[in-house]
Amino acid sequence: MQYQSTRGSAPALGFEDVTLAGLASDGGLYLPTSWPAFTADQIRALSGLSYVETAVRVMTPFVAGSLTQEELRELCAAAYGRFSHQAVTPLVQLDHQHWVLELFHGPTLAFKDVALQLLGQLFERFLSRRDDHITIVGATSGDTGSAAIDAVAGRAKIDIFMLHPEGRVSDVQRRQMTTVLAPNVYNIAIDGSFDDAQALVKAMFNDVAFKSRFNLSAVNSINWARLMAQVVYYFYAAVRLGAPDRAVAFSVPTGNFGDVFAGYVAAQMGLPVDKLIVATNVNDILHRALAEGDYSQGQVVPTATPSMDIQVSSNFERLLFDAGGRDGLALADQMRGFEASKAMRLTNAQREGAAALFSSSRVDADGMTMAMRWAYDAAGQIIDPHSAIGLAAARTAGVDASIPVVTLATAHAAKFPDAVERATGTRPPLPSRVGDLFSREESYAKLPGTFEAITAYVAERATPRG
Ligand SMILES: *Cc1c(COP(=O)(O)O)cnc(C)c1O
Numbered sequence: 452m453q454y455q456s457t458r459g460s461a462p463a464l465g466f467e468d469v470t471l472a473g474l475a476s477d478g479g480l481y482l483p484t485s486w487p488a489f490t491a492d493q494i495r496a497l498s499g500l501s502y503v504e505t506a507v508r509v510m511t512p513f514v515a516g517s518l519t520q521e522e523l524r525e526l527c528a529a530a531y532g533r534f535s536h537q538a539v540t541p542l543v544q545l546d547h548q549h550w551v552l553e554l555f556h557g558p559t560l561a562f563k564d565v566a567l568q569l570l571g572q573l574f575e576r577f578l579s580r581r582d583d584h585i586t587i588v589g590a591t592s593g594d595t596g597s598a599a600i601d602a603v604a605g606r607a608k609i610d611i612f613m614l615h616p617e618g619r620v621s622d623v624q625r626r627q628m629t630t631v632l633a634p635n636v637y638n639i640a641i642d643g644s645f646d647d648a649q650a651l652v653k654a655m656f657n658d659v660a661f662k663s664r665f666n667l668s669a670v671n672s673i674n675w676a677r678l679m680a681q682v683v684y685y686f687y688a689a690v691r692l693g694a695p696d697r698a699v700a701f702s703v704p705t706g707n708f709g710d711v712f713a714g715y716v717a718a719q720m721g722l723p724v725d726k727l728i729v730a731t732n733v734n735d736i737l738h739r740a741l742a743e744g745d746y747s748q749g750q751v752v753p754t755a756t757p758s759m760d761i762q763v764s765s766n767f768e769r770l771l772f773d774a775g776g777r778d779g780l781a782l783a784d785q786m787r788g789f790e791a792s793k794a795m796r797l798t799n800a801q802r803e804g805a806a807a808l809f810s811s812s813r814v815d816a817d818g819m820t821m822a823m824r825w826a827y828d829a830a831g832q833i834i835d836p837h838s839a840i841g842l843a844a845a846r847t848a849g850v851d852a853s854i855p856v857v858t859l860a861t862a863h864a865a866k867f868p869d870a871v872e873r874a875t876g877t878r879p880p881l882p883s884r885v886g887d888l889f890s891r892e893e894s895y896a897k898l899p900g901t902f903e904a905i906t907a908y909v910a911e912r913a914t915p916r917g
Contacts, residue, residue, distance in 0.1 A: 452466055452484075452516060454469045454481040454482060455481065455482060455483075455484050456479035456480065456779060457475075457482060457768050457771075457779060457782055458478055458780075458783035459477070459479070459778070459782070459783055460477040461475035461476045465516050466515070466516065466517035467517040467518075469676070470517075470570075470573050471577055471668070473668060473670075473673060473674045478783075478786075479779065479783065480673050480675070480769050481675045482675070483513065487720055488720060488721050489720050489722070491696075491721075493508075493721075494694055495690075497509075498690050502531055502538060502684075503524070503531050503539075504524075505683055505687045506680075506683045507520060509682055509686050509720075510679055511523060513679050518576075522576070526569065527569065530568040530572050531568070533557065533568060534556045534557050534558075534564075535882065535884055536553070539556065539565075539684075539687075540552055541553050541556070542692075544830075545829065545830040548850070548852060548854075548855060550688075550856070550857045550858070551838065551858050551859075552859050552860060554859055554860055554861055555835075557598070558598075558885075559594070559597040559598045559627050560627075560862060560865065560882070561758075561866065562710065563594055564598050564602070565683075566677035566709075567602040568601075568602050570602060570670060570674065570677055571602030571603045573676055575607065575608065575609065583608065583666065583916075584610075584916065585608065585609055585666045585668040586612065586665040586666060586667050586914070587599065587669065588667055589614070589652060589669060589671070590613075590649040591613055591620070591628075591645075591648075592616070592619070592645040592757055594624070594862065594866075596613045596620075596624075596628050597624060597627035599611065599670045600613055600627075600636055604631045605634075609635060610635045610912070610914060611637065613628060613636075613637070613638055614639045614648040614652060615639070615640055615641070615645075615648065616640075616644050617642055617897060621866075623866060623888065625640075626891070626893060627885075629894060630891035630892065630894075632892065632894055637896070638894070638896070639895065639896050639898055639905065639908065640895055640896070641897075641899070641900040642898070643900030648900070651900060655905070655909070658906070663916070664915050671765070679713075681710055682713045682714075682716045682720070689722055694723050697723070697854075697855070698723040699724060699854065700724070700725040700726040700848070700854050701714050701727055701856070701859065702841045702845035702856060702857070702858045703728065703730060703841060703858075704756070704837045704840045704841040704844075704861055705729050705737055706758055706759040706760070706764065707764050708764040708765070708770070709766045710859060710861070711729055711809075712767075715727060719773075724808065725850065726854075727810075728810050728812060729809055730840045730841045731759065732760070732814060733754060733815055734754070734759065734761060735749075735813040736762050737811060738812065738813040741806075741810070744796050744797040744801075745797075746767070746789065746794065746796070747794030748763055755816065755836045755867065756836045756840055758837055758862070759840065770805060771801050774800070774801055774803075775797075785798075814839075818843040819840050820874045822834075822843035822846065823839040823871065823875055825846070833875060833879050834860055834864060834871075835862040835863060835864040835866060835871065836867050836870045837861045837862050838859070838860035838862065841858040842858045845858045863879075865880060865882065896908060
């Protein structure tokens with residue numbers, strides 16, 4: 452399988468190179484040059500398979516040329532063996548039409564584990580083949596940092612430096628990062644905000660000499676391998692609800708458009724997806740883009756769903772490229788315009804291409820609370836605020852009653868106990884496997900938020916190349 456950039460001028464690469472590169476050299480994002488197609492019989496044959504075996508079947512075409520099916524199976528078994536539920540992503544029924552797909556049974560209780568646990572395995576496999584080393588640097592406001600650290604802790608040939616704004620992540624989130632005491636994990640609390648932390652990381656990547664000396668790498672959601680891993684659970688859920696002989700709709704709480712784009716990929720591969728509901732909080736750039744063609748950046752408003760408090764959705768570029776006719780050079784122009792003016796209009800082709808499959812909805816704090824309450828009262832399920840945004844959108848999307856609607860549950864309720872308690876009156880306890888989080892030893896550095904302080908710290912501890 453070959454991959455091409457959404458901006459038309461980077462070279463086509465195979466899966467291994469795309470995984471290690473992350474971003475394309477022309478600033479674009481990688482996509483397969485064409486979508487692999489599954490016949491109805493191939494989809495039917497997934498029925499009854501385990502999650503790992505489903506993952507192997509769905510991902511085999513994407514890794515062709517870089518991994519054998521047996522190698523892929525080994526990596527999937529290792530990645531998903533660390534989930535606490537036998538089904539990996541179990542499906543829970545709420546009423547006659549609505550289901551919740553629980554994506555939070557991984558080690559850090561957020562759906563990002565599904566992709567990052569596999570990415571950690573892929574990195575280690577490819578780096579040991581090449582006898583190369585990478586230094587991952589990232590900034591986190593919570594979920595991504597802990598999932599990335601857990602995925603690479605203790606792995607040879609990878610060091611990870613994760614910056615978080617001191618005092619501005621929750622205690623659970625901080626401890627999920629700082630109690631991982633592996634020698635290749637470095638947590639840094641910086642004196643500053645999340646935006647400051649992210650700006651420091653950007654500055655490190657922009658320092659070409661520093662970047663190449665330590666072979667800096669990112670694990671953010673622009674990496675194709677992360678999206679690929681997320682395609683699997685769309686198949687897994689839909690087949691359990693009757694695909695390929697019945698269509699299924701999905702509602703997805705969305706920030707960077709990664710998770711819901713994976714649903715689009717599943718549909719391109721032949722999975723009968725009736726509709727993809729893009730659920731945003733009041734940071735609604737994606738809702739405005741899909742409903743009105745207006746992709747313009749607003750101010751980020753902090754909400755009870757911090758992982759969706761985003762005003763630029765990096766993966767949206769992949770949809771604009773594919774749905775808009777795959778003209779990379781034209782899209783590069785359009786994106787340059789957006790980067791300069793922080794606003795753009797979707798083309799007619801992009802709007803029509805997206806309208807075939809997507810609908811969207813903006814859910815405010817009341818809508819979120821009502822959905823949490825409904826799930827609890829009607830079905831005895833405690834869901835987290837992010838999942839509640841998805842469920843609220845699902846229940847108002849007007850999907851035909853004959854079509855099951857699956858809401859993706861992206862975080863465990865125990866990660867957001869205050870908001871959940873306010874809505875339902877019940878405080879969700881941490882699951883027992885992470886229950887000793889508050890008695891574990893923590894280790895992290897506290898540094899001033901300056902480029903000099905951070906780069907000096909990294910340079911002293913990271914492994915230089917060659
Ligand atoms: C990251 C995240 C999201 C948003 O996912 P995208 O792929 O960025 O759209 C939603 N909910 C939770 C809990 C998350 O951690």
